[in-house]
Amino acid sequence: xxxxxxxxxxxxxxxxxxxxxxxxxxxxxxxxxxxxxxxxxxxxxxxxxxxxxxxxxxxxxxxxxxxxxxxxxxxxxxxxxxxxxxxxxxxxxxxxxxxxxxxxxxxxxxxxxxxxxxxxxxxxxxxxxxxxxxxxxxxxxxxxxxxxxxxxxxxxxxxxxxxxxxxxxxxxxxxxxxxxxxxxxxxxxxxxxxxxxxxxxxxxxxxxxxxxxxxxxxxxxxxxxxxxxxxxxxxxxxxxxxxxxxxxxxxxxxxxxxxxxxxxxxxxxxxxxxxxxxxxxxxxxxxxxxxxxxxxxxxxxxxxxxxxxxxxxxxxxxxxxxxxxxxxxxxxxxxxxxxxxxxxxxxxxxxxxxxxxxxxxxxxxxxxxxxxxxxxxxxxxxxxxxxxxxxxxxxxxxxxxxxxxxxxxxxxxxxxxxxxxx
Numbered sequence: 001x002x003x004x005x006x007x008x009x010x011x012x013x014x015x016x017x018x019x020x021x022x023x024x025x026x027x028x029x030x031x032x033x034x035x036x037x038x039x040x041x042x043x044x045x046x047x048x049x050x051x052x053x054x055x056x057x058x059x060x061x062x063x064x065x066x067x068x069x070x071x072x073x074x075x076x077x078x079x080x081x082x083x084x085x086x087x088x089x090x091x092x093x094x095x096x097x098x099x100x101x102x103x104x105x106x107x108x109x110x111x112x113x114x115x116x117x118x119x120x121x122x123x124x125x126x127x128x129x130x131x132x133x134x135x136x137x138x139x140x141x142x143x144x145x146x147x148x149x150x151x152x153x154x155x156x157x158x159x160x161x162x163x164x165x166x167x168x169x170x171x172x173x174x175x176x177x178x179x180x181x182x183x184x185x186x187x188x189x190x191x192x193x194x195x196x197x198x199x200x201x202x203x204x205x206x207x208x209x210x211x212x213x214x215x216x217x218x219x220x221x222x223x224x225x226x227x228x229x230x231x232x233x234x235x236x237x238x239x240x241x242x243x244x245x246x247x248x249x250x251x252x253x254x255x256x257x258x259x260x261x262x263x264x265x266x267x268x269x270x271x272x273x274x275x276x277x278x279x280x281x282x283x284x285x286x287x288x289x290x291x292x293x294x295x296x297x298x299x300x301x302x303x304x305x306x307x308x309x310x311x312x313x314x315x316x317x318x319x320x321x322x323x324x325x326x327x328x329x330x331x332x333x334x335x336x337x338x339x340x341x342x343x344x345x346x347x348x349x350x351x352x353x354x355x356x357x358x359x360x361x362x363x364x365x366x367x368x369x370x371x372x373x374x375x376x377x378x379x380x381x382x383x384x385x386x387x388x389x390x391x392x393x394x395x396x397x398x399x400x401x402x403x404x405x406x407x408x409x410x411x412x413x414x415x416x417x418x419x420x421x422x
Contacts, residue, residue, distance in 0.1 A: 017068040017088040018171055019049065024065020026162050033129040035159055035166075036117060037061040038137040038145060042080075045355035046134045046163050049174075051084040053274050060113065060135075061089070062120035069124045071116040073099060092120045110144035113137075117145070118152070128152060132159030161368055168352060168360040168369060169376035174275060175401050178353065178378055181277035182399055182410035184230035185269050188223040189281055189413050192267055195222055196259075196285050196419035205260040207285055216240045217255035223269055232271040236357060239268035239280075246282070246393035247386045249347060261286035264392040276357045278380050279411040280397035283419050292392045295385040296417045299394045302326050302383035303415070306349060310381065310400055310407040313372050316363030320349040323383050332385060336365075343387055350380040353399060377402040378410075 023035060039047040042056040050061045050068050058073045071092035072081045078093070085091045094100070097119035102112050131149065133142075133156050146156045170178065199207040199214050207214040219240045227234060237252055242259050245251040246266035259265060268280040282299075284292060302323045309319055324334040324345065333344030348363040360369030361377050373379070382397030396415055400407040414422045 017050065017063065019166055020063070020065055020067050020088075022169075023063055023068075023166055026165055027064055027132065030132055030157070030162055031130055032132045032157065032159075032162075034062055034064045034121070034124060034126045035132045035134060035162065036121075036149075036156075037063070037135040037159075037163070038113065038117070038133070038141065039135040040137055044136050045167070045359075046136065048274065048355045049167055050087075050089050052087045054080045054083040056080055056084075058109075058113070060116050060120060062117065062124045062126060064124060064126065066124070069120040071097065071120045073112070073116065090123065092116065092123055096123075110141055110148065113141060113145055114148045117149075128154050130155045130157060132157055132162050134159035134163040164360050164368060167354055169374060170354060170378050170401070171376075174354065175376070175378065177273060177275045178277055178399070178401070179410050180230075181232055181271055181273045181275060182279070184227055184232055184273075185271060185277045185279050185399075186411055186413055187230075188226040188269055188271075189267070189279065190422070191222055191226055192219055193281075193283070193414075193419040193422040195219065196265070196283055197422065199259070199285060201261050201286065205262065207259045207261060213258045215255065215259065216242065216253040216257045219259070219265075219267070220253070220255070223267075227271045230271075230273075232273050234269075234271050236270060238270065239266060241266045241268075241393065244388065244391040246395075247388040247391055248342075249384070249386060249393065249395075259285070262289060264288075264292055264394060266393050266395055268395065268397065270357055272357075275355055276353050277410070278353050278357060278397065278399050279413070280382055280395045281413065281415065282394045282396060282417060284417045285419065288417055289390075289392070291387070291390060292394065293417065295387075295392070295394045296396075298327070298330055299383050299385055299396050300415050303381060303396045303398065306381045306383065307398065307400065307407065307409065310373065310379075310402060312374050312402060312404065315370065315372050316348075316350060316361055316379070317365045317370060319381070320363050323349050327383075327385065343389070345383070345385055347382075347384065350382055353378050353380060373402050375402055375404045 069090045097115045199209045240253040241251045243263040265283040270278040327345045333341040352359045362369040384395035386393040399410045
């Protein structure tokens with residue numbers, strides 16, 4: 001299929017890769033003929049939109065406004081490749097570019113990849129010209145492929161920005177994938193809250209459960225079991241950060257650290273199925289210090305105000321500034337007035353979520369993806385306050401999908417600091 005056949009195929013009911021039209025527009029903006037994605041596996045965030053849940057090793061994609069062509073590298077993966085084909089991607093089989101012959105001839109991996117890319121380009125009807133490169137291949141392969149493309153008359157350019165823009169607005173099936181991971185995240189938080197609520201206070205303020213000290217590792221293990229039961233993984237671990245560790249923002253928590261009554265416990269869970277979910281709650285078992293309770297109430301106010309304002313046409317930076325003013329008026333340092341501060345509020349209000357944990361849209365003031373939110377964006381809203389000297393941190397984070405008239409919260413959980421109130 002070449003570009004001109006796309007509309008005809010649509011009329012005939014042929015499945016076409018769903019982002020083809022958007023990709024065509026993005027390529028036109030870059031004056032590029034095609035997008036080439038090279039990846040060492042289907043876990044590559046740039047390859048996943050093309051292959052869905054198919055499990056593949058080395059693979060490459062050539063795509064433009066007329067569709068997408070996937071070349072895979074072993075016949076043992078033909079059933080997995082067929083799963084990708086069911087999503088509208090045309091398949092270039094190993095025999096189509098002489099995979100076995102190239103191996104018998106002792107060709108290098110770079111030469112084999114080059115043959116696959118050339119075959120996919122031929123099938124896609126793409127002549128040498130400007131081509132955007134994406135994916136996360138090994139550094140040596142990326143350099144070699146760029147050189148080989150140049151020698152063959154191509155002009156390779158970075159496709160990172162294009163790929164991020166392509167992945168930004170989620171399809172219905174992608175939103176459901178994120179929602180599914182979010183439902184498991186909700187279940188994990190409910191389990192964690194029950195665990196904390198059942199704990200008992202022992203000497204030195206330590207929390208115990210079932211005659212054992214309640215540690216960071218035990219809480220993480222509980223969440224991991226819930227995720228495993230839903231077929232999810234945690235490729236970037238999780239955060240269970242008590243007291244002074246939660247005050248730094250992204251400390252993951254020392255595994256053997258024993259949780260204590262009266263301290264903040266920042267729990268940030270971000271599992272992945274095909275796509276990520278992301279949610280944070282802050283707990284305190286027993287009576288919370290006055291400063292911690294005050295900060296939690298203020299962070300919850302910031303979250304409520306921000307969630308109410310999420311809708312198409314609003315910039316993430318505008319929401320971020322609003323929270324900055326709220327915190328600043330209560331005497332806390334804020335990042336737009338105190339760059340580099342490590343006390344008070346020191347991070348952005350949110351970020352996009354999808355095939356990677358952090359992607360577009362961006363809540364920064366300038367740069368890629370900082371335009372207005374649009375329907376189909378999936379973003380976090382996560383205000384926080386931190387005091388390293390006092391040894392506490394508070395962050396509350398919900399994951400939402402922007403809709404035509406507002407947003408839908410994918411992580412509808414309680415916000416109570418005391419887990420017994422969940």
